[in-house]
Amino acid sequence: MIHLVHGANTLGIRRRLDELKEDADGGSGMLATNYIAIDGRDAKPHEILGPCMAPPFLAPQRLVVVDNLLERYEQKGDQRGPRSLEPVKPLLEGLKGGLPPTTTLVFVAHHELKRNNLYPELKKLPGVIDEPFPELKKEELIRFIREEAAIQGIKFRSGPPKQKHFESEEFMRGEVSGDPAALLALLTNGDTLRIGNELQKLALYTLDRDTTVDDVYECCAGDREMQTLQWADIVMDGKLYEALDGLHVLRSARDYQGDVVIVALLIGRYRSLATIIDLLDRGATPEEIGKAMGPAGRWPNLRDKAIARARKIGPDGLRRAYAALIEAERTNKTGEVEEEIATEILVGKLARRA
Secondary structure, three states: OEEEEEOOOHHHHHHHHHHHHHHHHOOOOOHHHOEEEEEOOOOOHHHHHHHHHOOOOOOOOEEEEEEOOHHHHEOOOOOOOOOOOHHHHHHHHHHHOOOOOOEEEEEEEOOOOOOEOHHHHHHOOOOEEEEEOOOOOHHHHHHHHHHHHHHOOOOEOOOOOOOOOOOOHHHHHHHHOOOHHHHHHHHOOOOHHHHHHHHHHHHHHOOOOOEOHHHHHHHOOOHHHHHHHHHHHHHHOOOHHHHHHHHHHHHOOOOOOOHHHHHHHHHHHHHHHHHHHHHHHOOOOHHHHHHHHHHHHHOHHHHHHHHHHHHHHHHHHHHHHHHHHHHHHHHHHOOOOOHHHHHHHHHHHHHHHO
């Protein structure tokens, strides 16, 4: 039997693989000797077919899981055409002949298969079971988080945050609105596997009490990343006093690793801004810009704010920002200015010029 397990719902894929492992083990306790994991990025056809043809040892099934093979045949945006299937033709021919009834072969892809020329060929094989796990979006994702939270015994309580987390009132109102489930979806970029892990932590952190947005910020991985990203946006929006206040907050954090990390963050944010400015110059639509932004571009409010920021700063402002970043690195490395002072001067220049 052949399974095609694919999609962006990482937790759904993980759970499906666990089910297949249980089926293969059949209560024998011999899964370790009958479970073969193959990295398909450089696997040859015989390296996949060989384990499939071997009988299981003291167990009802032999489970062979091939990861990263389908990714090799996913056509990227800059490719002129699909990759040739010639290297995997021996594999397809071998699978057409059928597998032993005691073998379960699973091809795994952790993304949506949109332009993949191997996927249709695998679907044509006899006895194939296609199992898509599509990405959960918006309301479906929020509902998933609430259902998973209920299983963990978590009770969400909506309401605005009582602590400062850098998010503006517009951001909170537009995308999160004091909803812990919506905030968790945003912080994890909709990664269901991460969501499952964070919910387990929240269940312990908020034991015997309701869970609020402040708890999500305090407990969940990604909160520090989100805070720093929002702080960088404050700098780029020219809010000088908020930016300096936020810089103090970042420096007092437990995971503070020096101003070099903060400067690197600003460089990365302006590099991302340069992409948006370039797309605007080419006449790209908001939807096209959202795709180029990655996971953050799925949220219209964040996407539109980034576009407005790019229009406001423009190419000239971007060049001045890069000049300030280079000057800050130069004065720090040469010892002309102490690191913390150099960063504060940099923040002042960037905010003022915005």
